Amino acid sequence: MDSRLSARSLETLLGPWRTREPAYEAIADSVRLLCLDNRIAPRTALPAERELATRLGVSRTTVAAAYRSLRDSGHIESLRGSGSVTLPLGGSAPGRFSADEGVIDLQQASPSAWPGLAGAYAEAAGRTASLVTRTGYDVVGRSGLREAIAAHYATRGLPTTSAQIMVTNGAQSAISLVASLFVSRGDRVVIETPTYPHAADAFRGCGARLVGVPVVSGHGWDLERADHAFRRAVPTAAYLMPDFQNPTGGSMSAAERVAFAEAARQVGATLIIDETTAELGIDRPETHPPFAATAAGVGGVSIVTIGSLGKTVWGGLRVGWIRAEIDTIRRLVAARTAFDLGTPEFEQAVAEQLFPQMPGILTQRSGLLREGRDAAVETLAERLPAWDVPRVHGGVSLWVGLGEPLSSSLVMTARRRGLLLSAGPRFAVDGGHERHIRIPFTVSRHTMERAVDILADAWADLAQGVPLEGVEPLSSVI
Numbered sequence: 107m108d109s110r111l112s113a114r115s116l117e118t119l120l121g122p123w124r125t126r127e128p129a130y131e132a133i134a135d136s137v138r139l140l141c142l143d144n145r146i147a148p149r150t151a152l153p154a155e156r157e158l159a160t161r162l163g164v165s166r167t168t169v170a171a172a173y174r175s176l177r178d179s180g181h182i183e184s185l186r187g188s189g190s191v192t193l194p195l196g197g198s199a200p201g202r203f204s205a206d207e208g209v210i211d212l213q214q215a216s217p218s219a220w221p222g223l224a225g226a227y228a229e230a231a232g233r234t235a236s237l238v239t240r241t242g243y244d245v246v247g248r249s250g251l252r253e254a255i256a257a258h259y260a261t262r263g264l265p266t267t268s269a270q271i272m273v274t275n276g277a278q279s280a281i282s283l284v285a286s287l288f289v290s291r292g293d294r295v296v297i298e299t300p301t302y303p304h305a306a307d308a309f310r311g312c313g314a315r316l317v318g319v320p321v322v323s324g325h326g327w328d329l330e331r332a333d334h335a336f337r338r339a340v341p342t343a344a345y346l347m348p349d350f351q352n353p354t355g356g357s358m359s360a361a362e363r364v365a366f367a368e369a370a371r372q373v374g375a376t377l378i379i380d381e382t383t384a385e386l387g388i389d390r391p392e393t394h395p396p397f398a399a400t401a402a403g404v405g406g407v408s409i410v411t412i413g414s415l416g417k418t419v420w421g422g423l424r425v426g427w428i429r430a431e432i433d434t435i436r437r438l439v440a441a442r443t444a445f446d447l448g449t450p451e452f453e454q455a456v457a458e459q460l461f462p463q464m465p466g467i468l469t470q471r472s473g474l475l476r477e478g479r480d481a482a483v484e485t486l487a488e489r490l491p492a493w494d495v496p497r498v499h500g501g502v503s504l505w506v507g508l509g510e511p512l513s514s515s516l517v518m519t520a521r522r523r524g525l526l527l528s529a530g531p532r533f534a535v536d537g538g539h540e541r542h543i544r545i546p547f548t549v550s551r552h553t554m555e556r557a558v559d560i561l562a563d564a565w566a567d568l569a570q571g572v573p574l575e576g577v578e579p580l581s582s583v584i
């Protein structure tokens with residue numbers, strides 16, 4: 107057993123779990139979902155039955171029945187002396203599928219590879235004889251690639267030198283590295299809610315206390331709450347996605363950008379700006395230069411920008427980067443070796459070849475994402491007209507309002523029908539978002555239509571469940 111979950115922590119993770127009858131199955135399903143999306147790690151001890159029952163305000167028999175159901179489905183085992191412990195989910199555990207079973211996996215919002223990528227790999231492969239004569243890795247990255255990234259920023263309106271760039275293994279390692287440098291245990295970090303969950307995990311891993319600022323589809327960033335968060339919490343850092351925010355797809359207006367830069371400047375917080383999705387425009391009404399260019403007018407604010415080829419080219423390339431002041435890059439170089447020793451030279455050589463072709467690559471991405479977005483919006487409007495489906499102008503996903511706090515139940519029900527999604531609470535900073543679900547539109551029209559058919563059937567399944575106290579009967583919204 108690796109760690110122990112208190113009844114209080116499990117209650118927080120469960121959120122509003124009372125979404126269906128019987129109560130023990132509602133608890134069991136919520137725990138299954140937490141295991142499936144790794145919010146509860148394998149080999150975690152669950153709280154004792156009596157303790158959890160008191161916390162959740164249910165009888166001990168209910169919790170005992172929930173644990174029995176979890177045992178029967180292979181999610182936990184109960185051992186004399188150590189209580190109930192979650193199990194690693196192997197191929198046989200129910201709810202675990204593979205793509206070749208015809209399952210649609212929308213847990214990740216990963217566009218397929220840019221079609222020219224195989225050719226770029228082949229071209230780089232022709233040069234491997236000379237590549238392998240070099241060390242093959244270094245902490246800051248290949249100079250040609252850093253120059254290409256710097257030139258790309260300059261084209262987008264943000265003058266940059268290659269000394270301001272460090273190449274990383276995707277944006278995720280950039281986020282973890284930057285978090286480790288700027289955040290210490292107990293520090294406050296302002297973060298959007300909903301947010302990109304693996305970034306929240308990285309900050310939590312450094313011991314940060316996250317302070318959520320709501321982003322609402324169609325309404326943007328809650329500037330009043332942001333102002334309050336900066337002034338009251340005095341954060342050391344803020345992590346933001348100003349363009350095509352994941353998961354809402356929203357983009358900050360110029361005024362919102364300036365407001366965040368100003369708020370950060372006043373308290374001396376570093377802005378960690380994740381622009382992984384920033385160039386994924388479909389039909390954006392307004393184009394923005396990188397956040398750091400807009401914020402330059404504010405002056406005196408510390409900004410670290412993170413980028414990646416993960417969505418524009420392919421996630422499997424694992425090439426991302428950090429753009430920062432030269433001093434910060436030096437500090438990051440010193441901190442990096444504890445994590446890894448660099449990005450593989452071959453992938454960097456491939457990436458370097460791609461930058462000159464970026465305008466064409468982005469046009470292809472835009473077409474691909476337009477097809478997915480239009481398919482999602484049209485089929486959802488047709489099959490699930492009561493849901494609130496925002497019209498986004500880019501990015502990778504829709505943040506759909508369900509009207510009812512049933513996101514986790516819907517995800518579990520859809521899963522049984524072969525559609526894998528992440529529930530709204532996975533994107534929350536401090537609980538909530540049970541009324542939303544993220545629907546990535548990074549798939550073909552055909553796949554999206556099948557996914558929405560499954561969602562509509564799963565929603566109908568839920569409607570047949572018996573309503574509970576405090577939850578409106580679902581049938582009233584269908």
Ligand SMILES: Cc1ncc(COP(=O)(O)O)c(C=O)c1O
Pocket residue numbers: 215275276277278279302347352380382383414415416417421424425426
């Ligand atoms: C906003 C955001 N940042 C970072 C990442 C991680 O990107 P990478 O694959 O480059 O590590 C993702 C991937 O989904 C993302 O959506």
